[in-house]
């Protein structure tokens with residue numbers, strides 16, 4: 001990985017007091033060039049020092065650099081000096097707030113679902129589809145009024161993120177997939193804080209997470225698909241994997257795990273005969289991301305760690321590997337219905353949320369999308 005010589009970039013965090021926001025604070029407080037400059041949350045928190053506003057749920061203390069920062073309301077005027085704004089906002093409010101920040105020529109990296117389906121907003125899992133940054137100029141140009149710097153870029157739903165990484169590795173090695181079945185066992189931190197009541201989740205599995213199955217089935221196509229000409233108008237569009245239709249069926253469950261989403265995945269390849277389990281293991285282990293190759297400091301060295309043990313990955317043992325920035329896969333074996341099945345584990349608050357946003361912002365710096373006056 002090449003060394004970076006990037007100057008400091010001031011950053012803001014919206015939703016800084018929430019589950020994802022706290023992970024942003026932890027990661028950014030150790031970042032080599034992003035420097036926390038402004039924090040935002042609801043009017044309940046605004047005006048308080050961060051340490052008073054937050055219900056801190058991390059295993060290390062509130063970083064000294066932010067403890068006394070005063071939390072603001074999520075208004076662009078408080079973030080105007082920020083080269084990058086990270087958003088861990090509740091989706092009930094993220095739409096309007098992120099839009100106001102974009103109009104104010106700010107660059108927003110969002111975890112919320114609101115703009116993931118926007119035809120001009122890239123939905124980027126940084127270990128998979130950094131090429132979708134190519135849609136940023138079109139988003140700026142088609143905005144009314146056109147923008148010089150501002151744009152919104154989102155990362156994916158936390159379960160989508162875990163599964164698209166091995167799927168991308170398999171398509172890169174063996175060509176298009178035809179179908180995919182996914183069953184998730186999702187941690188309770190995925191629902192934010194305080195989230196699901198303890199009496200509903202202890203000693204229990206809840207076989208429903210509102211909207212989650214549709215997100216996995218739709219977002220995966222946008223992420224794994226390419227960018228194509230949108231008719232003869234000179235515009236580009238996400239092709240939604242349209243050249244090789246991919247059928248995906250997801251079933252989502254909430255389980256009494258605090259952090260780390262586990263997913264059981266079966267896939268069918270277009271190519272016949274399909275690869276063997278050993279070929280699949282080798283392809284997964286060999287997969288490297290653009291984020292790592294380009295030198296993003298937060299990129300995991302091993303994009304996918306392939307376990308040989310029969311009983312791994314497990315959330316408690318594997319969620320913090322590489323600070324939760326990579327994805328763990330195990331139990332790669334033949335599927336009697338489709339071709340190959342395996343188990344994926346991804347840390348929902350790290351690569352499933354804050355780490356993805358930070359990696360996307362690092363890619364934006366490397367690709368020249370962060371204006372130089374903010375450094």
Ligand SMILES: NC(=O)c1ccc[n+]([C@@H]2O[C@H](COP(=O)([O-])OP(=O)(O)OC[C@H]3O[C@@H](n4cnc5c(N)ncnc54)[C@H](OP(=O)(O)O)[C@@H]3O)[C@@H](O)[C@H]2O)c1
Nearest residue numbers: 015017018019020041042045088090091111112190192193
């Ligand atoms: N948790 C995950 O694993 C995960 C993974 C991927 C994506 N996401 C997405 O990331 C976002 C945040 O999730 P979370 O789990 O961190 O939620 P959370 O713990 O409920 O935190 C929500 C944050 O939004 C702020 N907020 C709420 N209402 C607001 C308002 N009216 N104006 C300004 N700020 C407001 C809260 O501030 P106060 O403290 O002041 O109320 C808090 O900082 C959601 O869109 C979620 O879908 C979450």
